Structure formats: C-alpha cells, structure tokens
Amino acid sequence: MRHTLPLAPQFYVTAPQPCPYLPRRMERKLFTALQGDNAETLNDSLSKQGFRRSQNVLYRPACADCAACLSARIRVADFKPSRSQRKAWNRNADLKRQASAPWATEEQYALFRRYLDSRHANGGMADMDIFEFAAMIEETPIRSRVVEYSAPPEPGSRHRPLVAVSLTDILDDGLSMVYSFYEPDRIRASVGTYVILDHVEIAREAGLPYVYLGYWVPGSPKMGYKANYDALEIYKNGTWQDIGDPETHSGETHPLSVAPIAEQVARITLPDTRPIRG
Template sequence: MNTQTAPSPQFYLTAPATCPYLPQEMERKVFTHMVGERAPELNDLLTQGGFRRSQNIAYRPACESCRACISVRIVAGEFSPTRSMRRILALNSDVVSTEYPAEPSSEQYSLFRRYLDHRHQKGGMSDMSVLDYAMMVEDTHVNTKIIEYRLKVEGDGIGAAKGPLISAALTDKMGDGLSMVYSYFDPELSDRSLGTFMILDHIRKVRDRGLPHVYLGYWVKGSRKMDYKTKFLPQEHLMAQGWERYTGEGTVTESD
C-alpha cells in the first residue's frame, strides 16, 4: 500500500521593499505556490489564515516593524446596507452580473486598461500588457471566476447579457464564501460607485449560496484609499488571537 503523503507547501520570504501603501515603511512578504490537485483546499486554508492569491502564488505580509495590513472579511448573513448603499443598488438596478470561467477577453482588457490609466497611473500594475492581464486571469489552479457586469439592453434575460461591459471582478469560490481577488470598472461611470456595487453584489451571491463570508483582502490602517473596506459592517479582522468582530469602533469580540 502506498503510504506517501502529498508534500507540504514550501514558504519563502521576499527581500525588503518600499511599501506601496505606507511609503515610510519597508514591506516583506511570505509566499508559497498553489498548484496541483490540492490547490483549492490550500487556497481555502491560506485565505482563512490571512493570505491573498495572485495567479498561482499565495502571499501575506511579513513586515518586521509594521502590522498595519489586516485581513478583512464581511459577515454576509448579518450585513445590512446603509442608506447610501441602498441608493447605489437602486442606481445600478439596470446592471446584470454574469459568472464565467476565468478566461480573459479583449473587451475585459480594454476596460482594465482604461481603469489603470485613470486610477493607477503610478501603481505596480500600470504597465501591464494584454499578456500580463491574461496571466492574471487564467493562471489559477483554484475555483476562479470572472464576473462581468453589463448594462441591460433589450433582449437580455435569454442567454448571456449583451450590453456594454462596465466592470468586472476576478473572484475565487471558496468553501466558506467568495474572495475578491481583483476588480475594476469604467472610470467614466464614477457616479455609479461600481466598486461598492460589486462588493454588494458579492454579498448577495454569498447569501444566496448560504455561505458566511466575503473576503476583501487587506485593510491598511492609515491608508485613505483602503478606508472603503471598513464600511461593510459587520465584518471580521484577523488579529493575533484569530478573527475578531469589527463594528466600526474597534475589534470587540473574538470570532473563532
């Protein structure tokens, strides 16, 4: 009888680099590769342990002097939208979301490129080519979907939505919910608050599946562009003792 077990993942540490969120700090990451049959199971375990996925790599901060990056997940079953969120849902009632296999398209890349050029001209992703984008979407060994958001047009309701693509989300399906890997939207439609709308739609999808969580990645305390993540309450933050409830005033109860 073969008693060999699958090898455990090997973890590596990056060299120090300037933090993209807090320039006064130096960033390091611990990472591992997620490939093969065990990748979906490993993705669940690592995401629940504070890791994020980028292509076939899972990583988390391992900074020597800073603990500002905090993993955030929304408690979907207890979530109640604020008045402004209800307005955003009403404003986007003409938007259809459709899940597809993690396959890139030229239409997606065109929207992605406009988003980067408008919102992240100096970011680390600013020079991504169409091939880079394709790798970001399809280089995955876990259960990943690309969720397209299109405006409704006459004839929608039979087959795939046919309206213009206005936003998209690369999302991992997990045993306890959905993890939003990356999302982008048409920068000319800022009045629709599509970033918030996509998160609200993910909360709906998770609740429809009877699952508990939407993972948003890291909230970086002190980084204004990350503050939006703390508006979706209640949520849980991964602290030293495990996941703890966050109500907007601080972590108040231990979750698991």
C-alpha cells in the first residue's frame, strides 16, 4: 500500500508480523525513506510526530488493532533523577565517555553480541552479522554520534574496556537515542540507566530541551522501564503530553483506538507545514 503526494515523501506500510513487545498481537509500521538534501529537516519534523530512525528509514507503528507504542521523551529542564537513578549514576561514575562520528568497530560488535545473547536472544536482531551491524551504525544521512562508555583498565593493562554504546542522533530540539547496548555483566550496576542519565546531561550542556527514548509500551516488560523517568512526555493523539499515571494508557491496546492508515497519513505534517493527503 502506498500513500503519496507529488514532490513529498512517499509513505508505505509493512506487512503484519508478530509484535516483539506484546503477546498475540501483530505489528505493522508506517515508513518513508530518509534521503536527499532535506533529510535532516524531515527527520527533525517527523521525530516530533512520533517517528523513529533506522538507518535511512523513518518509521512509526501503524498496527491494525493496537496503538500501544507511544513515542517518549524526557523534558531536560524539568528532569530530576529518582533515588535509585542517583545510585546508578554514582555506581558508574568511573566510566569515561567518548563521542565520535558513526563508525563501527569489532569491539563494539563483540559487546553488541554479548548484549543480544544475554538480553534479546530471540529478538529480531539476534542473527545480525558484523556487516549488518556496521550498516546500522554507519548508514545515517543526518548528524549522528556513537557515544561510547569505557571502564577503568584492568591491573597491568592500559586498555579501557568498552561497556556501553549508544547510537545517538542530534535533532534540532534534542538527542534521539536510536539504539543502545551494554555489557550484560554490569546489569546490576544499572549501566543502561546511567547512559540515559548521561544523555540528559549532554542535552542539558548543549541547551537541547529533550532526550528521545524511543517507544514506551504499556504492558510490555521490555519497554515499561521508560515510565520510571521523571518529566516524561508521550506522543498521543497527535500531541505531546505528560505521561501522568501510566495505568491510564492501558486502553491503547484496544482495536478501536486505531485510526485508519489513510487518516494517519493525512495527519502527518511536512517541514513546510503542508499536510499530506492520503
């Protein structure tokens, strides 16, 4: 199925496939190519409308009978870490951050494999080889950074082992954490929490108002943790709003919560503010 407007991005819908977050549900994605001179502008605009980037594609869930996936972002100016998050920050205070242009390395891939094997052995990325991993990291038409976190060297060594990585896009209003992975042996140290907290600090230092975390999915153990962050907003019914009580969003799994694809496309606004007609 294709919905298009002359001289505008073309939007497509994927075929249904099993949902990775909620059992007994099927997912579809609405997506468009991210390319050309206006790639950054399009990415900035659609990110504000609940889209996410994967290489040179922007996508948003468009499931037939469920609207549970809600794009989430932290308001940097209002964010205050919880007690447990402050402990996670202190436990990882010895990590060193280094940000660079998106370039894949063998050490990154080795960490990525350990992370998948421990946390997502049956996920959609489980069979990703090093060439596909390099494409995920390096194929970006916009401003992106690889943010690496390394631990102190072992006794007798000068090498700081890599323990966490985030592929991060720089938007006009914030940082978008495209994909993160970390050393599974450091789960108890909450290194994943630390990486998010550090991105809040990076955004604060850069004067950027938001950190985009991807999708929060009510009822999903994999994605529910995002509701634990203070000053969290979700994109729902065409607007950003404070998450409030997470329990109030459980109705988004009801089939009547979903608008038809043509209506979803018609509501998308391009960077020049012209609406797309399906």
